[in-house]
Amino acid sequence: MSADDQKRISGEAAAQLVETGMVVGLGTGSTAAWFVKALAARKLDIRGVPTSEATANLARELGIPLVALDDVKSVDLTVDGADEIGPGLSLIKGGGAALLREKLVWEASKRCVVIADAAKHVKVLGKFPLPIEVVRFGHPHTGYRLADIAAEFDLPPPRLRMADRGVVATDGGNVIYDMASGAIPDPAALAAALKAVTGVVDHGLFLDLADEALIGTDEGVVKLQP
Numbered sequence: 364m365s366a367d368d369q370k371r372i373s374g375e376a377a378a379q380l381v382e383t384g385m386v387v388g389l390g391t392g393s394t395a396a397w398f399v400k401a402l403a404a405r406k407l408d409i410r411g412v413p414t415s416e417a418t419a420n421l422a423r424e425l426g427i428p429l430v431a432l433d434d435v436k437s438v439d440l441t442v443d444g445a446d447e448i449g450p451g452l453s454l455i456k457g458g459g460a461a462l463l464r465e466k467l468v469w470e471a472s473k474r475c476v477v478i479a480d481a482a483k484h485v486k487v488l489g490k491f492p493l494p495i496e497v498v499r500f501g502h503p504h505t506g507y508r509l510a511d512i513a514a515e516f517d518l519p520p521p522r523l524r525m526a527d528r529g530v531v532a533t534d535g536g537n538v539i540y541d542m543a544s545g546a547i548p549d550p551a552a553l554a555a556a557l558k559a560v561t562g563v564v565d566h567g568l569f570l571d572l573a574d575e576a577l578i579g580t581d582e583g584v585v586k587l588q589p
C-alpha cells in the first residue's frame with residue numbers, strides 16, 4: 364500500500380469517530396486532508412474549527428460549516444496529522460508551518476487523535492527537523508539564541524525556512540526555523556528551553572497532547588495509545 368493510501372485509511376477511520384453535533388478540530392496537511400474529505404462525505408451536522416487557512420479553504424469547498432476557535436468554548440474532537448510520532452505519542456508537527464494554530468486548537472480540545480502513515484511512527488523523535496515558529500521582528504537575533512540552545516543540545520544551528528518566493532511566512536505572519544537533530548533524547552527539556560526564548564512563539568513538539576493515534580499500515584489501521 365502506498366504512503367498516501369495509508370494516510371487515506373487513517374483519515375477515513377478517524378472520520379468514523381465524529382458524531383452529529385460535535386465541534387471538530389480540522390488538522391492541516393496531506394493526511395488531515397483525507398480526514399476532512401471523509402468527514403465531508405458523511406454529511407453530519409457538525410461545525411469544523413480549521414487549524415490553517417489551507418484547511419479552511421478545503422473545508423469550505425467541501426461544504427463543511429466552519430466556526431472560529433474564538434467562538435467556541437471547547438472543541439469536542441480534533442483530528443490532525445504529524446511529521447513524527449514517537450514514544451508515548453510524543454509528536455513533531457509543523458512541517459506545513461501550521462503548528463501554532465494547530466497547537467491552540469489541540470489544547471482547546473477534549474480529545475485529540477493523530478493520524479499518519481506507518482513511516483511516521485518512530486522509536487526516537489528527531490529525524491524530521493523540528494519546526495520552531497518565531498516572531499518576524501528581529502528574527503535573526505532569535506535565531507542566534509536558538510543556535511546557542513542547539514549547541515547546548517549538541518545540535519547544528521537551526522535554519523530559517525525558505526521557499527522559492529523567499530522566507531516562509533506562517534498564517535500568523537511569523538517565520539519558521541527548522542532544527543535538524545537526528546535524535547531528540549529529551550524532548551521535554553528541549554521544549555522548555557525553546558519556550559524560554561523571547562521571540563519564540565511555539566515549537567512543533569506536541570507532548571502529552573495526543574490521546575490516540577490511528578496509523579495506516581499495510582495490514583489496516585492500527586490504534587495506539589500513549
Ligand SMILES: O=C[C@H](O)[C@H](O)[C@H](O)COP(=O)(O)O
Nearest residue numbers: 392393394444457458459461
Ligand atoms: O504544519 C503542518 C502540520 O503539522 C501537519 O499536520 C504535518 O506537517 C503532517 O503533514 P502531512 O500529513 O502532510 O505529512
